[in-house]
Ligand SMILES: Nc1ncnc2c1ncn2[C@@H]1O[C@H](COP(=O)(O)OP(=O)(O)O)[C@@H](O)[C@H]1O
């Protein structure tokens with residue numbers, strides 16, 4: 039029995055080797071399908087982990103207050119009124135469990151320093167931002183009180199922005215052109231690295247919020263409040279307190295939904311990884327369909343191959359091959375082909391994942407489960423889609439097959 | 444016909460064999476009652492005009508097809524009673540085939556082509572290699588083991604096919620127009636080879652041909668006309684021992 043299987047395997051391998059190029063094209067669908075499924079799942083896992091890591095690096099003290107409903111799938115912030123500086127002050131004075139309240143408003147702006155150009159995220163905020171966002175000042179200083187209250191043109195820049203605009207020289211005391219005004223650099227942030235959604239957190243410029251509102255956005259809106267709770271305080275009651283306060287300030291009646299949201303880091307992480315999971319699931323499903331299409335490709339080519347090899351099958355039958363031996367040979371051929379395709383797909387996925395994760399600064403999480411599953415599945419595809427052609431080959435009449443032109 | 448009473452049981456015995464292709468009004472009787480005894484060790488040529496049923500008879504003799512009526516005894520086996528798979532096993536163990544169109548596996552070395560029947564017998568790798576090399580040596584193709592059919596001449600390809608047929612040491616070698624695709628020089632070489640196999644190894648050979656010069660190599664010539672045996676001539680020269 040094992041000898042018979044070994045022989046069938048040998049026959050199948052010889053048949054595959056005889057037509058290497060065709061064999062490869064036959065399984066291309068499976069290769070791509072397997073590679074796509076594994077890549078999607080691996081990248082999804084990596085992204086989820088990255089989000090979790092980044093968010094937890096923000097510390098468990100952070101709360102975020104945003105206009106509009108909950109972040110995540112199906113969120114809706116359109117139409118919800120923004121916050122004003124008065125809201126910031128109210129939160130500051132009325133929620134004692136908070137040690138820092140940082141308003142944030144900002145946009146992407148092109149910066150010029152000397153003959154260097156660079157686009158960065160420019161945020162208007164206050165000194166509480168450093169506490170809430172876990173930032174350290176590497177050189178220079180924070181904002182001074184009169185700079186904040188008068189909205190002076192000073193800024194603190196991130197490591198990436200500094201590198202792009204000033205190279206290795208110290209930026210402190212130098213000037214940057216931000217849109218149509220000039221801003222003096224007073225501080226440099228300690229480098230932090232990749233952000234939760236893959237962006238570079240160090241590519242940033244901070245200035246007093248009044249400065250940003252007057253000279254950049256031209257409105258008195260505050261888009262987000264970053265809140266830092268005092269140590270050892272549970273987030274739920276604090277969030278409830280903030281919620282009550284905001285409902286009151288926004289004059290929402292009992293039967294109206296919140297038109298803002300307060301989230302702690304755990305919720306943010308969940309919302310973001312929920313989004314990623316949904317995306318991964320969708321893309322994975324598309325990839326799985328392509329795997330199925332790959333299977334149909336195998337069936338198609340195996341059928342062509344059976345027709346083309348009719349005389350060969352006639353010879354095999356004439357010299358005494360039994361029906362089930364021919365069936366087994368073609369079935370094994372299909373399984374070996376698609377399993378090889380699966381292996382190539384796994385290797386391809388590995389290469390693609392290594393490249394993409396490096397490119398996106400994501401962790402590469404190798405998942406043995408999905409690799410094994412994809413491999414087994416590709417083999418199963420060979421059985422399912424190889425059976426019909428194999429059946430057809432085995433039931434040929436040797437005389438007719440031998441005479442086939 | 445019964446001029447050899449000393450041979451108790453012939454290797455092959457056809458009795459009143461008919462073969463009808465198709466059904467109803469489209470039915471066509473290709474064999475109309477053939478009686479034929481073939482003792483072991485004979486080299487027999489089947490001749491006759493085109494459409495006279497030569498190939499049909501050879502297919503039945505080769506157990507590729509069963510008769511419609513009549514009986515076919517191979518040694519002590521009633522072939523007409525066998526199933527498809529049983530006939531395949533009979534072919535595997537006792538018969539070898541050579542075809543007009545060679546029918547070698549393309550892009551496959553001579554060695555691997557010759558090994559093919561042994562693979563279906565489950566022979567071990569070493570045994571397989573040795574037997575295939577020996578069979579190729581017998582047909583004069585030592586040194587050509589690793590050439591594919593595309594790299595071999597027609598005569599060489601037919602030699603590989605013969606090696607494939609004899610590698611299992613069959614009792615009977617069946618050949619349907621083995622020289623049909625070859626020039627006459629190559630044809631004579633193939634016939635010399637078949638004669639040698641018949642003489643030296645005692646392989647019974649049944650060969651269909653329409654060329655009298657090729658049939659002349661055989662010890663016995665059976666002529667088919669219209670689905671029946673028309674004449675059956677034994678060459679006196681080959682009857683004796685040699
Ligand atoms: N599979 C088949 N179906 C129908 N008719 C067939 C079939 N095979 C052979 N015949 C017919 O039977 C007759 C004998 O054929 P065959 O044995 O091949 O003759 P030949 O002596 O030329 O080898 C021919 O008339 C042929 O047309």
Ligand SMILES: [Mg+2]
Pocket residue numbers: 497498499
């Ligand atoms: Mg014929």
